[in-house]
Amino acid sequence: MRNRLTEAIHNSGADYVEIRHEERTVSRINYRGLQLEDASLSSDTGGCVRALVKGGWGFASFNDVSALRESVARAVEDARHASGELLVLPEREPNDASVASLPRKSVDMVSLEEKKAVLDVYNDIIMSSPRIQSSQVSYSDAQRVVRYASSDGSYIEQKIPDLSLRLTAVAREGDEVQQAGVSLGSVGDFAAIEGLEGEAEEVARRAAALLDAATVKGGEYTVVLDPILAGVFTHEAFGHLSEADLVYQNPQLRELMKMGRRFGDSHLNIVDDATLPSLRGSYSYDDEGSPGQRTYLIQDGVLVGRLHSRETAARMGESPTGNARAISYRHSPIVRMSNTYIEPGDVSLEDMLASIEEGVYVKDWYGGQTSLEMFTFSAGEAYMIRNGKLAELLRPVVLTGNVFTTLERIDAIGSDLDMNQGGGCGKGGQSPLPVSNGSPHIRISRCIVGGR
Numbered sequence: 278m279r280n281r282l283t284e285a286i287h288n289s290g291a292d293y294v295e296i297r298h299e300e301r302t303v304s305r306i307n308y309r310g311l312q313l314e315d316a317s318l319s320s321d322t323g324g325c326v327r328a329l330v331k332g333g334w335g336f337a338s339f340n341d342v343s344a345l346r347e348s349v350a351r352a353v354e355d356a357r358h359a360s361g362e363l364l365v366l367p368e369r370e371p372n373d374a375s376v377a378s379l380p381r382k383s384v385d386m387v388s389l390e391e392k393k394a395v396l397d398v399y400n401d402i403i404m405s406s407p408r409i410q411s412s413q414v415s416y417s418d419a420q421r422v423v424r425y426a427s428s429d430g431s432y433i434e435q436k437i438p439d440l441s442l443r444l445t446a447v448a449r450e451g452d453e454v455q456q457a458g459v460s461l462g463s464v465g466d467f468a469a470i471e472g473l474e475g476e477a478e479e480v481a482r483r484a485a486a487l488l489d490a491a492t493v494k495g496g497e498y499t500v501v502l503d504p505i506l507a508g509v510f511t512h513e514a515f516g517h518l519s520e521a522d523l524v525y526q527n528p529q530l531r532e533l534m535k536m537g538r539r540f541g542d543s544h545l546n547i548v549d550d551a552t553l554p555s556l557r558g559s560y561s562y563d564d565e566g567s568p569g570q571r572t573y574l575i576q577d578g579v580l581v582g583r584l585h586s587r588e589t590a591a592r593m594g595e596s597p598t599g600n601a602r603a604i605s606y607r608h609s610p611i612v613r614m615s616n617t618y619i620e621p622g623d624v625s626l627e628d629m630l631a632s633i634e635e636g637v638y639v640k641d642w643y644g645g646q647t648s649l650e651m652f653t654f655s656a657g658e659a660y661m662i663r664n665g666k667l668a669e670l671l672r673p674v675v676l677t678g679n680v681f682t683t684l685e686r687i688d689a690i691g692s693d694l695d696m697n698q699g700g701g702c703g704k705g706g707q708s709p710l711p712v713s714n715g716s717p718h719i720r721i722s723r724c725i726v727g728g729r
Contacts, residue, residue: 305416336355378437414442440466448485458480504694506657518650537579551569556698557712587601633665642655
């Protein structure tokens with residue numbers, strides 16, 4: 278395959294050409310209540326060509342490698358028609374590498390029947406719990422082999438496994454409906470989702486308990502976020518603002534995200550790091566052949582970096598960061614996060630709570646949305662804080678605010694960094710992309726909280 282890919286690039290007539298070829302096997306199992314909606318195993322093979330001619334990109338995908346040369350010619354021709362503002366990609370040394378992840382219990386060593394048997398147990402636990410009306414169990418795993426060749430001499434082969442699981446319990450009493458869930462993931466290690474009977478019981482218990490929970494009185498509170506929700510906040514509310522393709526295309530965002538701007542106290546550090554071992558957002562090389570790396574976005578409270586592809590780095594006069602990613606060969610790579618998190622501080626959760634006379638403690642995520650610097654997030658679990666202690670359970674609460682103001686109001690950062698591997702990221706019609714996010718516990722001195 279290496280020879281076929283590299284030979285197809287020669288004498289293309291373009292300024293730059295790259296080819297990705299992918300083989301993928303995917304398992305999916307989904308329950309809704311007692312109904313098994315999907316239990317499938319599928320495979321897919323294909324590739325894509327991306328060509329650059331005088332600043333214009335062309336893209337062509339294929340399913341049969343016998344059409345490789347025709348696909349290169351088509352991508353080059355499309356690039357000629359799209360040519361415009363001159364673009365010179367940053368120079369780099371050619372990379373020649375073969376990379377493979379080695380999970381403890383690889384998903385390709387577990388049959389679909391074995392996977393279903395494990396999920397049957399979790400679904401039965403949820404559905405047999407008191408006051409539970411329905412459930413949703415969503416499982417998927419993938420094994421990908423991605424080969425990359427470029428006209429600057431790079432050839433990279435990566436074996437990329439992935440796994441994700443979401444357990445949700447829905448409780449009902451009369452007209453009142455509440456739900457609770459947990460999301461988990463791994464780099465293709467099935468052992469990471471075995472032995473979760475206790476988690477399934479807890480999801481069902483929390484959903485039922487929410488039927489009797491109090492409703493928060495809307496207003497401004499001191500709020501403590503657990504590592505999962507703080508990580509989701511970091512990813513959604515700030516991480517996307519750090520993606521250079523969005524910044525480059527939006528003059529308002531360029532002004533908001535000006536380098537050197539202070540966003541928080543000196544204890545605030547936010548990082549995107551593709552090099553962390555055994556996380557879903559980690560990789561050795563991105564989808565345009567650049568090495569993954571560690572990039573500070575905020576350091577000592579100041580904006581010092583953003584995430585780049587080779588194109589956005591060239592257009593903005595900055596350095597590539599290895600953050601060009603695509604969910605499959607059907608898509609061009611775009612700027613995406615890897616593992617994004619707040620670095621730990623030195624405050625214990627007990628000390629964080631101790632000074633709060635009345636506040637709200639929020640855990641996990643339920644949903645949310647962002648619009649430039651404005652955000653709205655729903656917590657999966659919440660408690661009142663009274664006189665420095667956790668008090669009564671609350672029905673789901675919503676946090677709302679301006680991300681920049683909120684970052685400035687982070688007045689305590691815990692020492693208990695934890696990374697969340699559940700879920701996936703969506704952008705530009707490409708979803709779900711495997712990522713991780715995380716944080717220690719953080720305290721926000723003033724945040725608008727409402728019930729729903």
